[in-house]
Amino acid sequence: MGIDCSGVVEASRDEVFGWFGRPGAFRRLAPPWQPVEVESEAESLADGRAVLRLPGGLRWVARHESEAYDPPRRFVDRIAVDGAASAPIGKLLPWRHIHEFEVVDDRHTRVIDRVDTPIPAAALRSMFDYRYRQLADDLAAHARAAASGFGPATIAVTGASGLVGSALTAFLTTGGHTVIRLVRHTPTTVDERQWDPHNPAAGLLDGVDAVVHLAGASIAGRFTAEHKHVIAESRIGPTRALAECAAAAGVSSFVSASAIGYYGADRGDEILDETASRGEGFLAxxxxxxxxxxDTSGVRVVLVRTGIVQSPRGGTLRLLRPLFAAGLGGRLGAGRQWQPWIGIDDLVDIYHRALWDTDLCGPVNAVAPQPVRNSEYARTLARVLHRPALLPVPKFGPALILGGEGVEELALASQRVVPAGLTAAGHRFRDEDLESALRHVLGRTRDNR
Incomplete structure (x- = not known):
């Protein structure tokens, strides 16, 4: 039982082994479709301990074996019992994972995983397929940045615990960068600094090379006057204050989240690149x-106009996945509205490029090259999950949650947005088509899945 598999990545063995030893590696490799969350990572591959949170308050504790540690050839971890929450899994499920690294040539490494467990290989294959692709794509992205002269940097990030922020910070730290998390609470770790969104401290960004600003209240919800005030209040004032702080500190780049809501709720079939005019409505x-x-003087500013992010850990896919998995999914209304989407890891790459590509400036459409209509999105998600998509959702359904204005601005919004700026820059997307993106984040890359 168990599994014995491998994959080849384009990087030297020292580079690959070093990547695994940096903070964020465990988070980058954790499959997003599984109902687990990384609680802590091992501080050392030699003798550290990593913890996963499981449903029902259970914990999976992976303890590294010092006697098997042989850098850069091998490290080993096994399931352990450390407290009552880890006892049920730790005592009942044997698991020993041998990670090996073999030199193929100067620029290629074979990553080998051998797991001794009663869990059959068929149940584990999709996880390792995901891990090999994540590793290869992340290493390639860091190599492209390094080739452009982007070395280790100190990057301050707001919203680091959110869907995008957690993925981005893990990606950056595995690339050898130092991430400073700007938080509102009293700092609990050395990589946190307390941030007052409306009045940042004068020394908040001391020693920081660049800022990524992701914080802002969730847009989802009924568009009441109070909710709209919270949406605007959490973005406009804090962004101005942080941008001014960044300028005063002399940071090189200020990269701020933005949204395709700039283009308005319904632009028909008009193709919208970064030069398109602003639309109408509250979000615009x-x-x-x-x-x-x-927009502040003296600092390069990049505004990341983000489309509909695809990840089962959050956003619309987290809501739609269980409905479609139950065979209850379908198009919304007539289904003709355009949905500009972006895979979570492609979005991470865009933020990363905004940090290292100094030619990028101003608004950047963070969407995949192939927007789809809502009806096509529904058919594609259903096909990936091997379910029908026969039940159209009437407009009044989401209106019960979002209200009339919210439905028009969110659920029924139609924006045919394209990433003209990134295309002109020769940007390489991990997933240009929706089906490949969904298959990757949902673990459905094999035909029998």
Missing amino acids: DTVAAWEAAG
């Missing part, structure tokens, strides 16, 4: 003011 007005707040 808010995004325009949000972007203007980040």
